[in-house]
Amino acid sequence: MSKKILTTPISDEALAELNVGxxxxxxxxxxxxxxxxxxRLIELKQKxxxxxxxxxxxxxxPIVREKEDGSYExxxxxxxxxxxxxxxxxxxxxxxxxxxxxxKGGMGEETAKGCLENKAVHAVFPxxxxxxxxxxxxxxxxxxxxxxxxxxxxxxxxxxxxxxxIISIDSKGRNIFEENKKTFNExxxxxxxxxxxxxxxxx
Amino acid sequence: MSHENSVEYMSDIMxxxxxxxxxxxxxxxxxxxxxxRKKEKNPMAIEIYDTMAENQEAADKLDxxxxxxxxxxxxxxxxxxxxxxxxxxxDILRNATLEATRKGPLRHNAVETFEEKNTGTNAGSKxxxxxxxxxxxxxxxxxxxxxxxGGCTLPGSxxxxxxxxxxxxxxxxxxxxxxxxxxxxxxxxxxxxGVSTSVETAARLSKKAILRPVDTxxxxxxxxxxxxxxxxxxxxxxxxxxxLTGDNTVMGVNIESSAxxxxxxxxxxxxxxxxxxxxxxxxxxxxxxxVLSHDGVIL
Numbered sequence: 001m002s003k004k005i006l007t008t009p010i011s012d013e014a015l016a017e018l019n020v021g022x023x024x025x026x027x028x029x030x031x032x033x034x035x036x037x038x039x040r041l042i043e044l045k046q047k048x049x050x051x052x053x054x055x056x057x058x059x060x061x062p063i064v065r066e067k068e069d070g071s072y073e074x075x076x077x078x079x080x081x082x083x084x085x086x087x088x089x090x091x092x093x094x095x096x097x098x099x100x101x102x103x104k105g106g107m108g109e110e111t112a113k114g115c116l117e118n119k120a121v122h123a124v125f126p127x128x129x130x131x132x133x134x135x136x137x138x139x140x141x142x143x144x145x146x147x148x149x150x151x152x153x154x155x156x157x158x159x160x161x162x163x164x165x166i167i168s169i170d171s172k173g174r175n176i177f178e179e180n181k182k183t184f185n186e187x188x189x190x191x192x193x194x195x196x197x198x199x200x201x202x203x
Numbered sequence: 204m205s206h207e208n209s210v211e212y213m214s215d216i217m218x219x220x221x222x223x224x225x226x227x228x229x230x231x232x233x234x235x236x237x238x239x240r241k242k243e244k245n246p247m248a249i250e251i252y253d254t255m256a257e258n259q260e261a262a263d264k265l266d267x268x269x270x271x272x273x274x275x276x277x278x279x280x281x282x283x284x285x286x287x288x289x290x291x292x293x294d295i296l297r298n299a300t301l302e303a304t305r306k307g308p309l310r311h312n313a314v315e316t317f318e319e320k321n322t323g324t325n326a327g328s329k330x331x332x333x334x335x336x337x338x339x340x341x342x343x344x345x346x347x348x349x350x351x352x353g354g355c356t357l358p359g360s361x362x363x364x365x366x367x368x369x370x371x372x373x374x375x376x377x378x379x380x381x382x383x384x385x386x387x388x389x390x391x392x393x394x395x396x397g398v399s400t401s402v403e404t405a406a407r408l409s410k411k412a413i414l415r416p417v418d419t420x421x422x423x424x425x426x427x428x429x430x431x432x433x434x435x436x437x438x439x440x441x442x443x444x445x446x447l448t449g450d451n452t453v454m455g456v457n458i459e460s461s462a463x464x465x466x467x468x469x470x471x472x473x474x475x476x477x478x479x480x481x482x483x484x485x486x487x488x489x490x491x492x493x494v495l496s497h498d499g500v501i502l
Contacts (some may be wrong), residue, residue, distance in 0.1 A: 008315035022248065062326040063310045075308060076262075081354050081387045104354065104445055105270050107389025126445055127354060128478035129258035130317065130491045149321030150311045164250060164445060169302040178447055184382045184385055184440050191436045198432055199370040201425055 005161060009054035010099040012129060018167050020089065020176040025101065025163035029141075031185065032155045034080055035056040035146050038088040041095065049144035050154055052098045059103030062130075072140040076131030076159060079104035082122065086113055090114030092107025102165060106177020116173030123165035135164040138163045204490070210291050211304045213490055217299035217346070220494070221276065222307040224348050224482035225268040226260060231416040231497040232393070234285025236330035237455045239391055239444075248449030254308045254478060255444070270478045273309040274350030276300045278332040281413060287488055288460040291331060292344070298325075300331040309399035312353075334407070342488045345495075347414050350480040355392070361402040361409070370429065373398055373470045377433055377456075379438075386446035389476035392415055393455045394437070397471040398426075398460040405469035412457040413475040417419065419457065424457045433458075454479070 006014055016023065031050050040046040078142030078177040082103030085092070092098070100109075101120065101145060104127040115121055125133060138198035142156035166174045204212065228236075240252040258332075259315050262269035282289055303309055304325040313327035314320065325331070361382045364372040377396055385392055395415075397408030420427040433456040443449020452479070463469065476480070483495040494500040 023250065025249075028230060037394045056395075057376060060271065061310065063308055076268045080272065081212055081357060083387050085455075089206060090340070104389065124445060125449065126254045128259075128270040128476060129254050131261040131265060131267050131269055132258045133269070135265075149314075149323065151321075164254060166251075166402065166445075168447075175486045177446065180442075180446070181382075181386070183448075184386075184442060187440050188382055190375060190377055191439050195374045195436050196371040199374055199429055202366060202369045 006100065008056055010056065011054075012171070014119050015099060015171045015177070018170055020167050020170050020174045023164045024100075024167065024169045025161040026165060027160050027162070028056070030056050030058050030102070030157050030159045032060045032062060032077070034059050034061060034152060035084055036152045037145065037154060038085050038092055041133070042088045042091050044046060050098060050142065050156055052096050054097060054099050055098035055099050056102060059101070062134070062155060064150060064155065066176065070141065073156075073192070074113060074134045074137040074140055076130040077133045079125045079127050082107050083109050086111055087155055093118045093120050096109065106168060106175065106181070110176065112169050112173050112175040115169045115171055119171045121167055121170040121171055124168050125163065125165055133162065136160055192194070209288060210295060213288060213486065214295045214298045214302070215434060216492060216502060217295060217465065218302035218306065220482060220484050221299050221303035221348050223497075223502060224480050225237060225273045225309060225350060226262050226266060227497060228269070228478065228480065230498055231418060232454065233259075235417045236477065239451050239454070243450050244444060245449045247447055248443045251447065253443040258285045268307060268309065270352065270480070271310055272352040273312065274352040274480070275308065275312050276325060277334065277349045277351050278331055278342065279334045279347040279349065281336040281338060282344040283338050284338065285342040285488070286455035287342075288344075296326070296333060297326060298327055301368055316351060317379060318484055327485045346484050346486070348482050348484075349414065352476060355388045355474050358388050358474050359472065360384070361406045361469070363402060366466060366468060368468065372492040373468065374429070374433060376470050377472055378437070381437055381452070381474075382440060382442070385474055386442060388474050389478065390442050390446055391444060391451055391477050393454045393475035393479050394456045395432070395457045395473040395475070396433070396456065397469070398458060399462035399469040400461065400467055401469045402471065404461055405471035406423065406473070408459040408461060409471040409473040412459040413473050413479070414452070415459070417458045418453045421460075425462070426460060430456050430458050440453070443478050
């Protein structure tokens with residue numbers, strides 16, 4: 001099976017074919033964007049310093065090494081918990097026109113609505129695999145809002161076949177984590193009942 | 204060695220060891236992951252385990268931190284009252300954090316609370332965090348380094364139950380934390396449970412529990428039974444690597460406990476992610492050392 005590769009700018013057609021659970025890779029531009037950048041755009045009404053329309057963002061705070069000539073090297077970059085951005089993401093998608101949000105773990109109903117309304121997707125890059133991710137970064141082209149410190153700066157990277165990316169919310173609004181959560185909760189009740197009988201240590 | 208040279212030497216070793224554990228997983232965690240990969244039948248989960256393994260190889264080969272989140276540095280110190288550098292340890296470990304940040308490199312993760320400013324050094328008020336156990340009469344120092352990442356710190360939770368809720372309530376609490384918030388914390392997790400008298404004693408013990416190696420059991424038979432039941436029960440939920448479903452959920456469940464007030468059951472959960480970066484090093488009074496957590500270490 002050949003690799004499914006998305007390229008920026010990402011078209012609605014490319015995303016229409018994708019369903020939750022599909023594995024894809026990204027070639028093109030990827031911008032790190034997390035807590036404070038989301039807060040600045042939505043709550044503080046500051047314009048994002050990078051145009052990410054039809055682009056991709058990565059919920060990530062990397063380790064970057066500044067070289068002597070002033071350029072940057074991506075040392076280690078993995079996803080951070082996407083759920084932290086849930087509060088802002090629906091509006092963020094609407095205002096920026098971003099098409100691909102990469103992170104870790106699930107996002108909630110509001111983000112799923114945002115994906116459905118604006119034909120965007122959320123994908124998971126396996127957490128903790130930050131060296132694999134860094135080796136897919138060809139160059140850091142730009143760094144914005146450096147006042148936020150290393151993890152929160154918007155690092156604009158050119159990437160090649162960045163992945164594996166597992167689609168967790170598709171453009172039809174299906175949300176794999178929300179679906180799994182229901183299954184987990186159903187299983188939980190029966191398992192706990194069995195455990196309860198064996199841990200009645202207080203008599 | 205002069206006193207000054209001794210301080211410098213130990214700082215250097217701790218700098219190197221702090222950097223080292225950000226790049227390579229401890230023996231028990233590595234073994235457990237290989238075991239879970241073998242047991243896994245879900246293809247998406249297998250792909251994730253293989254990416255994890257590829258990442259660890261790349262981190263070792265390229266000498267880079269395996270996860271970008273190298274955490275807030277915590278040191279758990281068990282030191283003899285007669286260890287010659289007891290009085291200098293705080294400075295030694297603070298310097299080790301500063302140096303490891305430059306040389307590792309480590310991500311800058313210390314944000315001064317209320318000031319909301321990243322210090323850029325991984326040091327700040329009371330950070331690196333030092334947890335002390337002073338052992339009377341002894342002359343060695345055993346130091347655990349732990350990189351407390353954001354993802355695996357977020358599920359952390361503590362609560363005081365009424366005795367009527369019993370250990371059944373403890374089991375419910377652990378499951379609630381893991382199924383609601385553990386999913387995002389990079390499973391398979393190492394789950395630490397503290398059962399004690401109040402929130403802070405339970406919380407400290409839950410953290411001590413994840414410093415204990417995977418696959419060890421509490422010496423108390425009932426606690427060990429509860430570890431088994433929680434471990435197999437959570438695995439049955441099938442959260443899988445990265446929370447995307449699979450044949451397992453956890454690397455293990457470790458419980459640490461203390462006696463408690465008759466009217467309270469304090470319970471806390473701390474989690475370690477699959478990239479559970481901790482290491483143990485033991486110094487003798489002459490500063491010869493042994494790394495207890497990793498094989499074939501060259502510092």
